[in-house]
Amino acid sequence: MTGEGKSNTTLLLASLFLGGLAGLLVNAYVAPEHSLRIALTGIVDFLGSDLFVGLLKLIIAPLIAASIVAAIGTLNSLGSLGRIGLRLMAFYAVTTTLAVLVGLACTLVIRPGYRTAALELREAREAELSVLRAEYDADGQRGAHSANPRSFEQYIFEHETQHQASANRQLWSRVEATRDTGIWTLIRTQLIAPMLVNPFHALSQNPPNSLGIIFFAMLFGVAALTLPAAERAKVFELAAILNDAIMKITSWIMATAPVALAALACSVMVKHGLTALSALLAFTLTVLIGIFLHSVLLLLLVRFLGKRSIPEFLLGIREIWLIAFSTASSAATLPVTIRVLKEHLHVSERVANFSLPLGATLNMDGTALYEAVALLFLVQVYGGLADTPATFTIATILIVVVMAIVTSAGVAAVPGASLVAITLIAASIGLPIYYLPLIYAVDRILDMFRTATNVMGDAVAAVVVERWSERSTDLSRP
């Protein structure tokens, strides 16, 4: 990494720290309704989420399309494309599985749901349930004579949904919309349906429909490979020029990053503070330790499969780590990921352009790990209560592990998107979805860490697949 790169990262780190610190102070000492706090939140949200993330989101759709077509243009043949694609998918599957297993091991060892704070939550809930039972017996028994008697579970569900709908309206509506979705419906609606859309519609959706763009760009690129040489060259040349121009725009946007990162960190800290983290300390630590251990595993893969030095890799990716951390969106980070991997880690155009859009869309190690830990934690806390059929058994663990791996690929690369997958898995293991709000309070902060891990996983895959492809003929000049 160049001296300029180093000082830039130091500047980003300093802004993140100072912005976060200012936010924490405001959160602790200025009342939520105070006009200063309201004005500050407005300003930092404008600078961070509206301008910076907005500008990055603006270029994602054309960038994905141009990168994939340009990458296909630089591959030798359809066979090379297929081999690189298969290696990537296999690598994603292995690292996502590893991430979930690390999350499971941490949950089994740390047992966050059996710690004192969690046991207190469980006891309080047990007491609430006996009150509800008594109410049901008095009120619900009358219902038993009506044409439509309610079971105790239905009675509690109605009670809890009314409460959640008023306490956490926005998040709750997303949870409710997903609760009856089965795994096949999820695959159909989240993975297959988005691919089969009009490409112009996919490009114009907000956030952009990455799967739709990738699918069409691949079809288009492969079709272009079959055209006569002169026409083929024009198509790929145009894609490469578009790609270069978008990279230029990315570097302009990145010039505003020091201010933007301070604003993003300040906004998160003003709104969420750190008090929620201490209330859910064991759960938070389990996720963070899991993420740390998985990152170590990823670095070993960089060393032994990618044959790169770990310090060099870490220095190379620190800028994208910081952007992913502060935006909590792999999609918004994508333009920077592509630029950094090519410029700092010298990954070839074709592997970077092809693998990184795919990785940002499908490969989510941090998300998969988080899904598993969150669900197992909730089952530890509430499993077996009067309204919770789920219990902490091997069968539950197996379902959670498999579903976390599969559903993470369908999670959108935007903030808070894991919640949809977590709701789906909760419904299928018999964990009532009104228990999910327990983790809302720490979700945004943990999202920053899991998104950084998602993006790190994509970078590792690119470095390893680059190495594998160098050894075969896939990366020789066409």
Ligand code: ASP
């Ligand atoms: N925010 C994550 C990402 O963009 C997705 C999630 O886990 O919510 O990668």
